[in-house]
Amino acid sequence: MSTTDPVSIGHAIESLMIEGMPVRFTAYDGSCAGPKDAQVQLHLRNERGLAYIMTAPGDLGMARAYVSGDLALSGAHPGDPYDVMQLLMSNMRFRRPSVAEALRLVRGLGLANLKPPPPPPQEHLPRWRRAMEGLRHSMTRDAEVIHHHYDVSNRFYELVLGPSMAYTCAVFEDDTKTLEEAQAEKFDLICRKLDLKPGQRLLDVGCGWGGMVRHAAREYGVDVLGVTLSLEQAQWAKEAIDREGLSDLAEVRHLDYRDVMDTGFDAISSIGLTEHIGVKNYPAYFSFLRDRLKPGGRLLNHCITRSDNRPTQTGAFIDRYVFPDGELIGSGTIVRDAQDAGLEVQHTENLRVHYARTLAGWCRNLQENWDECVAEVGEGTARVWGIYMSGSRIAFERDEIELHHVLATRNDEKGRSGYPLRPSWKP
Numbered sequence: 001m002s003t004t005d006p007v008s009i010g011h012a013i014e015s016l017m018i019e020g021m022p023v024r025f026t027a028y029d030g031s032c033a034g035p036k037d038a039q040v041q042l043h044l045r046n047e048r049g050l051a052y053i054m055t056a057p058g059d060l061g062m063a064r065a066y067v068s069g070d071l072a073l074s075g076a077h078p079g080d081p082y083d084v085m086q087l088l089m090s091n092m093r094f095r096r097p098s099v100a101e102a103l104r105l106v107r108g109l110g111l112a113n114l115k116p117p118p119p120p121p122q123e124h125l126p127r128w129r130r131a132m133e134g135l136r137h138s139m140t141r142d143a144e145v146i147h148h149h150y151d152v153s154n155r156f157y158e159l160v161l162g163p164s165m166a167y168t169c170a171v172f173e174d175d176t177k178t179l180e181e182a183q184a185e186k187f188d189l190i191c192r193k194l195d196l197k198p199g200q201r202l203l204d205v206g207c208g209w210g211g212m213v214r215h216a217a218r219e220y221g222v223d224v225l226g227v228t229l230s231l232e233q234a235q236w237a238k239e240a241i242d243r244e245g246l247s248d249l250a251e252v253r254h255l256d257y258r259d260v261m262d263t264g265f266d267a268i269s270s271i272g273l274t275e276h277i278g279v280k281n282y283p284a285y286f287s288f289l290r291d292r293l294k295p296g297g298r299l300l301n302h303c304i305t306r307s308d309n310r311p312t313q314t315g316a317f318i319d320r321y322v323f324p325d326g327e328l329i330g331s332g333t334i335v336r337d338a339q340d341a342g343l344e345v346q347h348t349e350n351l352r353v354h355y356a357r358t359l360a361g362w363c364r365n366l367q368e369n370w371d372e373c374v375a376e377v378g379e380g381t382a383r384v385w386g387i388y389m390s391g392s393r394i395a396f397e398r399d400e401i402e403l404h405h406v407l408a409t410r411n412d413e414k415g416r417s418g419y420p421l422r423p424s425w426k427p
Contacts (some may be wrong), residue, residue, distance in 0.1 A: 007108025009044060015097075015105075022091035023075075040075035040084050047110075048117050054109065055116040057094075060316035066387065067120045067321070067380045078383050079367030082360070082390040089394055122380050124324040154236045156376045157209070159369040160362050160385065165209035165236070168272040168302065169355040169403045179361035182354070187215035190269055192425035193347070193407050194298045196220040200266035203227075203292055205257040206273025210237030210250070216269075217241075217249035225262065227255040257288075264294045274303035279311065279329045286341035295412035299343060304355070305331045305402045322388050331404040343408035346419050352402040359393035 010031030014021050021034035027044040044050060049070025053061040065071035076084040097105065106114065161167055162180055170182035171189050190212065196202060198221030204212045207226030210233075217224050228234050234254035241250045257273065268289050277285050289299055306312065309330035313319075318326065335345050366373060366385060373382045395401045409417040 007105055009050060009109065012105050012109055016094045018093040018095045019091060022087060040073075040087055043072040043074075045070050045072060047113065050109065051113040051115065051117050054106070054113045056316070058316065060320065063317045063321065063384075063387065064119055064123070067122055067383050069379070077367045077370070078379075078386045079370045079373070080363035080390060081386055082363060082393060085387065085390045086394055089391070119320075120380055122384050123320045126320065152381065153376050154209075154232055156373055156381075159373050159376070160365050162361075162365055164211055165240075166211045167208055169304075169351050170358045170361070171351060171354055172357055179358065179365075182358070182361075183211070184215070187212050188219065189425075189427075190271065190300050190302065190405075191216055191220050193300050193405070193423075194267040194269065195424055196222050196267060198222065201225075201264065203260065203262070203265045203268045205260070205268065205270045205289070206276070207233075207237065207252055208272070209233050210240055210252050212269055212271055213237065213250045213252055214241060214244060214246055217246045218244065222249065222266075224250045225260075226250070226252040227257050227260055228252065229254075229256055260292065263292050265292050266294060266297050268293060268297070268299045269302070270300070271302040272304075274301060274334070275323065275326050275328060278325070279327050279333065282334065282337035283341060286338045286343060290341050290343055290410050293410040295410060296416070296418035297410050298346075299338075299408045299410070301334065301338070301404075301406045301408070303334070303404065304328055305334065305404045307399050307402055309333050318388070321384050328401065331402070331406065334404065334406050338406060338408050342410070344411055344417055344419075345406060345408045346417070347405075347407040347423065349405040350402050351405065352396055352399065355403045356393050356396040359389050359396065363389050363393070 008031035009027035009029050010025055010033040013025055014033035022038070023040040023042055024032070024034045024036060024038040025042045025044075026032045027050075028046055044065070048068070049065040052064040052068070052070065055061065056064060062071065066073065073081065073084060076082070157165060157167065162183075164180055164183035166183040166186065169186065170179060171186040172182045173185055177185070194202070196216055200222045202216050202222045202224045204216070204224060204226040207213050207228050208230075210226050213224045213226035216222050226237065228237070231254050234252050237252040241247050241252065270289070274282075274285070293299065306328045307330065309332045311329065314323065314326055314328070331348060331350070335348065338345055363386065366382070366389070370382065392401075396403075409419055411417045
């Protein structure tokens with residue numbers, strides 16, 4: 001075969017598979033690969049999809065083709081493609097071709113396909129472009145990436161998250177609990193760990209739609225201030241506070257946590273914020289929160305972590321489509337930086353398996369409300385959420401990522417923490 005002979009798309013894809021094609025693959029050129037009776041089928045519809053895959057090999061190119069509708073998937077609902085994602089993540093492993101082989105494949109498929117098409121509108125700027133628009137984790141850039149992810153549509157989040165509007169890991173007491181019950185238990189567990197009592201002051205940083213703010217005010221009678229960088233979240237939270245008659249105790253501000261000047265809080269909760277602030281900023285973050293606590297005050301940090309403490313860059317799909325500038329690290333780094341900031345770590349807990357269950361519930365909601373979700377945000381965005389949440393569920397199940405609670409105290413000048421001999425909170 002000469003270097004200019006055409007190559008079928010199916011043959012090209014199959015030739016790069018280490019263990020063979022686990023699904024049925026067909027393409028617009030009439031070629032195919034993989035078992036005819038495979039339950040899962042992928043169909044490449046057009047040249048744009050091929051160009052996406054050729055110009056961004058790996059998860060980013062596949063995601064672009066899928067989100068744009070150029071790569072069709074059958075065998076699973078797009079709102080909950082868990083079974084398909086599990087199959088693909090376990091069995092679709094590509095080998096690296098030699099330079100000569102790569103050149104032959106590229107020429108055979110068409111050099112014109114090396115011109116990258118415009119990415120789908122759901123895609124955020126690449127890291128190098130973001131760097132031109134401001135320092136990573138500056139207040140301006142953080143506000144922009146938070147807007148990209150959280151200001152999608154409050155109605156969309158209501159459909160996916162459910163009435164709790166809690167976009168963080170729930171806590172399931174047993175197999176019988178619903179997602180809503182588990183989200184209420186999550187907020188209550190945090191309140192118990194913080195030992196909240198009527199009349200105390202709580203700061204909730206990165207408060208989202210105000211679930212923790214309202215729970216603590218309603219169930220524990222504390223005076224709560226929540227802050228979020230998302231304007232849509234803040235507006236929704238304020239309406240919910242008024243609707244529940246909690247405005248005398250609860251307040252949500254559209255504010256960067258670094259702009260909170262209030263001090264003397266009895267407790268601080270940070271639920272799902274640490275993932276957005278950058279690992280290098282942990283020392284400043286924990287120092288800032290420590291300074292907002294009164295002596296004897298408690299901090300509960302709830303965040304996604306890695307299963308090790310080796311710095312690892314977020315994958316291209318997650319960085320471009322889900323959490324731009326997001327960073328994760330192991331719980332050991334969080335504990336170390338909290339201690340170095342002058343906090344005494346009293347307790348840690350891993351809720352990894354709970355997050356897998358939480359994501360399963362969100363995917364179920366997306367599937368059941370698919371038509372309304374598509375009408376609200378468009379099919380491309382809904383597809384992004386389906387593969388993002390089902391893929392994340394698998395990562396939690398495989399212990400590739402975890403979810404940790406780190407409970408710490410600010411001790412007084414004599415080292416007194418006010419923490420009891422045994423935890424007063426009920427697990």
